[in-house]
Amino acid sequence: MTGIYLAGAILLVILIYANRNRIINNVLLILFGILQSIFTIYQCSNFRNTELEYFTSDSLGLLFLITLTIVGLPALFHSYLYINRHDESPQSRSVYFAAIVLLITSIGAAYLANHIAVVWIFTELTTLSASALIYHHRNKLALEGTWKYVFICAISITFVFIGILFLSLSLSGTGSSDLSYANLMAKSDQLNPFWLRLAFLFIFTGFTAKLGLVPMYTAGVDAKDKAPAPAGALLSSALMNMGFIGIFRLYTVIALTPLHHWANIVIFVSAILSIFVATVYMTKVVNIKRMFAYSSIEHMGLVMLGIAAGGIGYYAAILHLILHALVKSSLFFQFNQLYRVFQSKSVAYVGNYFKYNPTGAIVLLIAFISATAMPPSGLFVSEFLIFRALFEGQYIFVLLLVLLLLTIIIWAFAKNIFKILFTPVEGFDDSHVPKISPWESLTQYVLLFAAVWLGLNPPTIFVDLIKESVMLLQN
Amino acid sequence: MIDVFLIVFIITLLYVSIANRIITYVKVLALQGFILFGVTFMQLQEINTLNLVLILLETIVFKAIAVPLFLDHLIKRNNITREAEPYIPNFLSLVITTIIIVVTILLANSVKDDNLDKIFFIVALSTLFTGLYFIASRKKIITHVMGYLIIENGVFVLSLAVGNEMPMLVNLGIMLDIFASVLILGIFLNKIGDVFKDVDVDQLSNLKDY
Numbered sequence: 001m002t003g004i005y006l007a008g009a010i011l012l013v014i015l016i017y018a019n020r021n022r023i024i025n026n027v028l029l030i031l032f033g034i035l036q037s038i039f040t041i042y043q044c045s046n047f048r049n050t051e052l053e054y055f056t057s058d059s060l061g062l063l064f065l066i067t068l069t070i071v072g073l074p075a076l077f078h079s080y081l082y083i084n085r086h087d088e089s090p091q092s093r094s095v096y097f098a099a100i101v102l103l104i105t106s107i108g109a110a111y112l113a114n115h116i117a118v119v120w121i122f123t124e125l126t127t128l129s130a131s132a133l134i135y136h137h138r139n140k141l142a143l144e145g146t147w148k149y150v151f152i153c154a155i156s157i158t159f160v161f162i163g164i165l166f167l168s169l170s171l172s173g174t175g176s177s178d179l180s181y182a183n184l185m186a187k188s189d190q191l192n193p194f195w196l197r198l199a200f201l202f203i204f205t206g207f208t209a210k211l212g213l214v215p216m217y218t219a220g221v222d223a224k225d226k227a228p229a230p231a232g233a234l235l236s237s238a239l240m241n242m243g244f245i246g247i248f249r250l251y252t253v254i255a256l257t258p259l260h261h262w263a264n265i266v267i268f269v270s271a272i273l274s275i276f277v278a279t280v281y282m283t284k285v286v287n288i289k290r291m292f293a294y295s296s297i298e299h300m301g302l303v304m305l306g307i308a309a310g311g312i313g314y315y316a317a318i319l320h321l322i323l324h325a326l327v328k329s330s331l332f333f334q335f336n337q338l339y340r341v342f343q344s345k346s347v348a349y350v351g352n353y354f355k356y357n358p359t360g361a362i363v364l365l366i367a368f369i370s371a372t373a374m375p376p377s378g379l380f381v382s383e384f385l386i387f388r389a390l391f392e393g394q395y396i397f398v399l400l401l402v403l404l405l406l407t408i409i410i411w412a413f414a415k416n417i418f419k420i421l422f423t424p425v426e427g428f429d430d431s432h433v434p435k436i437s438p439w440e441s442l443t444q445y446v447l448l449f450a451a452v453w454l455g456l457n458p459p460t461i462f463v464d465l466i467k468e469s470v471m472l473l474q475n
Numbered sequence: 476m477i478d479v480f481l482i483v484f485i486i487t488l489l490y491v492s493i494a495n496r497i498i499t500y501v502k503v504l505a506l507q508g509f510i511l512f513g514v515t516f517m518q519l520q521e522i523n524t525l526n527l528v529l530i531l532l533e534t535i536v537f538k539a540i541a542v543p544l545f546l547d548h549l550i551k552r553n554n555i556t557r558e559a560e561p562y563i564p565n566f567l568s569l570v571i572t573t574i575i576i577v578v579t580i581l582l583a584n585s586v587k588d589d590n591l592d593k594i595f596f597i598v599a600l601s602t603l604f605t606g607l608y609f610i611a612s613r614k615k616i617i618t619h620v621m622g623y624l625i626i627e628n629g630v631f632v633l634s635l636a637v638g639n640e641m642p643m644l645v646n647l648g649i650m651l652d653i654f655a656s657v658l659i660l661g662i663f664l665n666k667i668g669d670v671f672k673d674v675d676v677d678q679l680s681n682l683k684d685y
Contacts, residue, residue: 117647124654131658143666144679147616154623154655155607158630161651162603165633168641169591177641194586 002051002112005039009105017098020090025097029080032101033073036108040069043112054180056114060318060469063462064111064245067322068238070450071329072104074443078230078333081440085340092136099132100231107238111245115180116167116203119246120160123210126239127153133231134223145226152219153209160206160246163199167250170195181249185472188256196254200263203250204270210243212236212297213304214273224293224332229339232289233332236296237325244303244321251307255473267308272398274301279405282412286347288338291416292331295371298409299324299379305402306386313389314470319455320382326451327370327379330444334363337436338420342428347416352424359438361421366448368417372410378455480514481598484632485576488605491625492572493565496557497550500621501543507628508539514635521639526646533649534631537656542624545660550617560614571608576601595636602629616667616679620659627652 012032019025043057043065050056057065079100083093103126110122127150135146168179174190176183184191209216224232254263278298285291299320306317337360342350354361370377390399454462487503487510494500512534519527549555561568579601583593606626610619634648 117643120647121650124651128654128658147667147679150659151619151623154659155610155626157651157655158623158626161648162599162630162633164647165630165637165644168637168644169588172637172640173588192588194588 001039001042001046002055002109005035006105006109008035009101013098013102013105016101017094019094022090022093025094026080029076029097029101032104033076036069036072036104039108040065050114054115054118055109055112057112058114058469059465060245060248061111063318063322063465063469064238064241065108067241067325068104068108068111070447071233071237071325074333074447075104075230075234075329076100077443078233078336078440079228082228082230082336092138095132096136096228096231099129100234103129103133103231103234104238107234107242110242114182116164116184116250117179119249120157120164123160123207123242123246124157126210126242127157130223130227130231130235130239133235134227136228136231137226142226145222149219149223152216156206156209156216158206159202163202163204163206166195166199166202170199181253184250184253185256188253191253191257193257193259196257196259197262200250200254200259201266204247204266207243207246208270210239211247212240212243212274212293212300213270214277215270217274217277217297221290221293221297224296225287225289225345229289229332229335232292232335233329236293236332237329240296240300241321241325244300248307252472264308264310267304268395268398271301271304271308272401274298274304275402275405279408279412282409285412285416287345288347288350288416288420289332289335289345291347291413292328292335295409295413296324296328298406299328299371302383302386302402305398306382306389309386309389309393309395310473311389311392312385313393314473315466316382316385316389318466318469319458320379320386323370323378323382323451323455326447326454327367327377330363330447331367331371333444333447334360334367334441337440338364340436341433342425347419349425349428350420351422351428353421355424356430356433357436359441360436363441363444363448364417364421367444368413370448370451372413374410376452376456378451378453381455477514477517478594480510480517481594481632484510484514484598484628485601488576488602488625489569489572491609492568492605495559495565497555497559497615497617498547498557500559500618501546501550504546504621504624504628505539505543507625508534508537508543511538511628511631511635514632515638518635519638519642519645522642522645526642530645530649533652537653538628538631542656542660546617546621549660555615555617559618561612562614563612568608568612572605575604575608579604592636595632599629599633599636602626602632605629623659624656627655 012028016025016028043062047057047062083096106122106125110119113119113122131146131150134149135142170192173192174187176187205215209219212220224236227235251263254260274297278294281294285294303317303320306313337357338353341356344350370379373379373383387399484507487507491500491503512531515530515534579597583597603626606622606629609622609625631648634645638645
């Protein structure tokens, strides 16, 4: 089935790209939506099976794949709305749709890959498709954003490749040359620690471009700003999860070796710096999309803190990633409606949103409460568990610092969101404000509700899947 | 003989660090392609013939001929001025490159692993860091691209060190090469040349919070 899925998706990408007819394009998009759903359901029923040698539906991959489908289908729907409303040329329309289909496919395949080189190949593909999405508007700023994204991603992909080479050197003493994660774990006691250390450093640095951590986070922020919002939703949810999976699977190997503690320190440093950077920018930011992007960086920092703290933190980190994907994508989906009302991305020219679109304003409000992890948001649960893990691991100073930074972030985020929702803008001419159908906010409500429900009352099977994905780390 | 090639490779790095004109960079990249061809030819003897032919084609056709020609074309097409315009004086660049090489040699000497040819490790790492340094210290976008291509060459050297045991990794490296170079060079520099008239990084600083 994985073969059929990949072949079918690639075929659809080519067809969408080659085709210039609007109706046929939409039919092909629906076909892809169906294919993606069938594939996800099939992987659920085929749990723990390996296909095509390189794709295993293990618990973590499956969880993220389901998240990807849940976020991806609304992303396709909102892309459809976005493109049709902007009266795009047939060419730019087909490039956009082809790129978004390719992006979803390659992210999904990277989740399931059980071999580090295969993950790497699909990471390359996400760079290609994401750059097409970022360049969608074809103006100077979009070009600049794309250039920076492509260049930084090219360097980070090279870093990951160097990491893989070091990993193979580390493995060469064991007499095996199989770089699948299962083999690495089986041989973890014989790996050469020097090469393993270098491998982890390079692979970690490389994947931070996708995950959005210090040092390579910069390109992602520009990318989420310049890409159309439905694509930005994928970039700041599913793609970040892919970066996480790249790091996490290697971390699982490292956790079995004496380097575990050292790796934790590396992750701590990167995570705390990320939260710090996010705080600094959040207090200054006026561009709404960039604000969302910096908030994502903060959340990824928290996730990595959970991983480094260990214990209950592992569970909390995975939960946090899934809930964050749901919440952040609904914020991005909502952004386009906001833009249609005010025709501006800047907080300074946006205000009193409740007057023009109450349904959308409630989405923003709930999403804000969720993203800042205030109860009853599901993220409150996961963040609380991360703090508990830090407390139990006796990282009190880290905990205090992070709490302080988070307070500043909540203040900055709230200041902007309440300005958007309630404070009228001087001299805003509201005679051209379009009427926005409340139905367009339906998907956001579903996503936000799912985030609350999964956090407060998680189904047993969901908890079991998360527990199983971090089982190897519990020792 | 491999050692001679690799040492010449390191010398090219020192040469680039004091080069004034962009065309010198292009020539050095072509030379590096030929050197890599030689190294591959001698290093990978246990690999099967078809694979070897592929790798040799990649080094000689892609690295040594196609990419330099294309860069040359880009420079003419976009009327890029001849100077490389570093932020840092050439002498200092030379010192920094030397320090990078010395540090990697010291690092390599601390490794205790018989499976690895140390010289490959030294050349690869010093190329990597010198390439990053070139990217950080040069002004033009095209020199950034060349810095990236130099990094790619360094990575290729490293992949040759494990090439006999794991030919798959060399193939992956080739994939990375072609993919990234085509993406960066082909699609982008053409567009950037059209949109931004004189190609300086200074012009790529408009994207910020607004």
